[in-house]
Amino acid sequence: MTDVRVAGVGLTSFGSHPGRTGRDLFAEAALRAFEDGDVDKSDVEELNYGNFMGALAEHQGHQAPLMAEAAGVRCPATRYESACASAGVAVREAVRTVAAGDADVVLAGGMERMTNLPTDEVTEGLAIAADDLFEVRAGVTFPGAYALMANAYFDAYGGGREDLAHVASKNHANAVPNEYAQYRREVSVDEAMDAPPVAEPLHLYDACPITDGASALVLVSAEYAERHGLDAPVAVTGTGQGTDRMALGDREHLARTPAADDAAAAAYADAGIDAGAVDVAEVHDCFTIAEVLALESLGLFEPGEGISAAREGITTADGDLPVNLSGGLKAKGHPVGATGGSQIAELTRLLRGDHPNSERVPDADVGVAHNAGGTVASAVVHVLEVAE
């Protein structure tokens, strides 16, 4: 197996980019990644691109060739779709391609354009990641599905809205110094508690915003990095993916996410580590309860114990295990098809020491990224390590 390095990362700012096309957003991220990695884009052998709802949002299918053009690369280009895990699976296939020795340089990432649609159409668009016949037609929205999981969690393990408000407050605080974040402002626990309900028990600050944005990573073999004298100290040492029954009601447990358990187990085995080695994590907090479920699936907390991690200060920036130092989906933003790439870009910056929050984890060597699709019918986990 070839050692896979993150040579360069590129992000657009996350937020509202009125009037900007998806192709322009992805081009910005990709060109920034080439510049960051000092990689010649003519060396790119594949483009793996994540996007979820471009057919609805931009009336544009078949986006991969378009994004190859926009990035100025000419190579096999494929769009990956796994709802909110679209970029996660795109990156995973790029990692596997380089690890297998099939390519030395792969561009991977994603883009989503969402703010050009009215909120109710975004709600409708996101709901199509659930089972249309048995969930969406029964009134399940995207926040509604996570609300069902939250109430099931409270019933099974205890905890409540205030615990979730601490997750929101933590991630908003982390986003303040992040130049790419959509909401760079603090939100107090009280403010989160007093916000209007979206789908009870989830209120406005339990939910991630609607976001435009793009992410790009240049993944290279260690041999390529050495040959070209690249400074690429962070390696992707583990990748794993899991799948569960599509509908929440068909899951073994309504307050657990076995697809992420499976993805984490595979990624840890691939990297040859266990959860105890993890120093820092970026997890898929599309809703505050999702961060709790992620921490438990990653083995960082036992089932039923993740709920109090933020309130007790374990996962805050100055805690023992900082989680979502980027601000997370919650405050940094969630351009659905770009998120999985963005998490790895942020983790790379944190481990390299050039993230505004790197000073919070000066000794971190091992990071984990958790990206989920739908109500975690799909999950992708990556392990990143400082290799040199």
Next chain:
Amino acid sequence: MSDDGAADDGTAPTDRDHAEWLDALADGDGFAIVCPDGHGSLPPRRVCPDCGSPDLSREPLDETGTVETYSVVHVPSPRFADDAPYATAVADFGPTRLTGIVRGGDASDDPPSVGIGDAVTVDVGERETDGERLVVFRPVTSAGDD
């Protein structure tokens, strides 16, 4: 209210299996697809999604289900614009769980109060927004209701 030409009204043909299942549910004959190991699922199925068995049969749902989780949805999709706020729940009906909207017996606009562990029956109702059929749970009120 079953064989009234639902398949001819222009709404059913795209999802025939689902329309037939809703018809059965409306008739009080709601069913799950069950394999020899007892795994239940919802139609259409050619194999059991849990174990892959092709040896499937239709088994009746329990008459009464138990609410396992619920949420009152305030921000709906456009198809539920006139229905919100409404309570969505997942309830266990024996061979399988169902997901549906909880409605009370009265015509109030407020979603009925519902809790985990509550008993519900299942029926087919109409979406207020556009009349599309949907799975409806009704709370079972005990005699001497308080």
